[in-house]
Amino acid sequence: MTDLVYEGSLLRGALVVCDGQAAELVQTGAGFHILGAVETLAALAPDFLWKLDASGVNQVDLVSGAVATRSGGSIVAAAEQVGQPLAFAPGSNGYVSADIGSFNSGNFSAVFDLLTIGTSNTVVLECGDNEGWSVQVDTGGYFKINIGGVASGGLNTTFQIGDGVPRRLGFTYRRADRLGTLYVEGAVLAQKVLGTPNSATALTIGSRFGAFPIGAGSRIADVALWRRTLSAEEMRQTKYRETRDWLLPRAGVHRTYVAIKGEPPVLQGLQAITALASRKLLDVECGGQGRIYGTVSRKSTPANVPLRRRVRLHRSVDGYLARETWSQADGSFEFREISTRYEWDVIAWDHELQEYSTVANNQLAEVA
Structure with missing residues (x-):
């Protein structure tokens, strides 16, 4: 018996292989994002890229080798499944900090993977608190960012990210016109003319030096930063493009799966001869x-x-x-x-x- 997984859907009658083992599809069509997939980010040549999966205090930047320091929190499985990548869980007061210099003095962009639960106002990622730039979970669990102060530089949305669903999020900032853009899974969510960053303290991930943490059960991974404004096409490429269903090895089951990309398979049988235009009726009487x-x-x-x-x-x-x-x-x-x-x-x-x-x-x- 063979099945096909195509773009998150299960199609009967095809072949699927998962690491050379028989596998069992345990979830379909839910849009699950595996935290810890850095390949699409590294391809866009970021200035900084942390996986946040090192068991020790030091978290090494994969691009420059610069070291970020973990204070509190823990490194845990990015998802509650065996073999998934690791991620940083800030807990009640943990954070990762790194000195990245005057990162917000010009154009800049950021992309990161986040799973968070809750409706309180918490800090996900920031440089120079609200006066610099600060990505946050707003009250109600919504996605927001402050750049150059809360009064003039806030971009608030009603998109829910505090629901425990893993996502790849990001934003870009263009200094010339102060345009800030929020992205979810590579797609534009919202845009607004924001303030001008006027604070450049160290980057903190997961909380504001222990204050306003994203909370218990939350995870963050694959934090990438650019000293330029990524284009909409580049942001689209950051989307994690593998199948989003969970394939778990299951001994003794002789069922194989193949995950394919590209155009859907050609329909066969009765579906392939469906009339694409209405036929002209014959007036047999007149x-x-x-x-x-x-x-x-x-x-x-x-x-x-x-x-x-x-x-x-x-x-x-x-x-x-x-x-x-x-x-x-x-x-x-x-x-x-x-x-x-x-x-x-x-x-x-x-x-x-x-x-x-x-x-x-x-x-x-x-x-x-």
């Missing part, structure tokens, strides 16, 4: 190869005046209405594909005056 045409006009001198009228075609024998059209600007009309077996009456209607006139009686259709 249809045929004949046509009737003529002109609607009012008798006048020196020439008749063409009229635009609703023109109806009735079967002479019983008055059955078979066709209907409008005459053109020159008064001409035509009925196509009608039967040559019957005689027809042509009636022109003036709806404004509630009058009608007979254009033709007992007319046989010409063969087209």
Whole structure:
């Protein structure tokens, strides 16, 4: 028995392989993000990149080798599953700090993985508190950022991030016009003209030097910083693109899975021959190869005046209405594909005056 996992959905009848082992799909379509996947971030050449997975106090920057220091908190599994990457859990007062210099003196961007639970106002990531820039969970569990002070530099959203769902979040700041943009999974969430950063203390991750921590059960990993404004396309590339279902090894189960990317598979069987356009119905009673045409006009001198009228075609024998059209600007009309077996009456209607006139009686259709 073989199944296919495609973009978070389970499709029956294909082949899936997970690290050479039989696997069991335990969750589908939930959009689960595995914390700790740094490949898409490293490809964009950040100035700083911390995985936050070292068991000791020192957390080494993967780009420059600069060391960030962990104070309190702990390194735990990024998700409650065996074999998942590790992440930093600040707990009640933990944080990671690093001296990154005047990082907020020009353009800058940040991307990070976050799982947090709660509705209190807490600090996720910041440099120079609210007067510099500060990414926060707002009261209610919403995503927000302050740049250059709370009064003029706050970008508040109603997007819920305190719900315990792991996500890749980010923001960019363009100094020239002070435009700040928040991103969720590589997609733009909100934009606003913010303040100008005027504080440049050390970077802190997980809390503000122990104050306002993101709390119990929360995790943060893969913090990447750039001294430039990433483009929307670059931010889109930061999205973690592997399948988001959990595949867990399960001994003795001879079922194999393959996770594929790209275009969906070609449909087979009955689905592949579905009509993509409606078929023209055959008029077996009044249809045929004949046509009737003529002109609607009012008798006048020196020439008749063409009229635009609703023109109806009735079967002479019983008055059955078979066709209907409008005459053109020159008064001409035509009925196509009608039967040559019957005689027809042509009636022109003036709806404004509630009058009608007979254009033709007992007319046989010409063969087209």
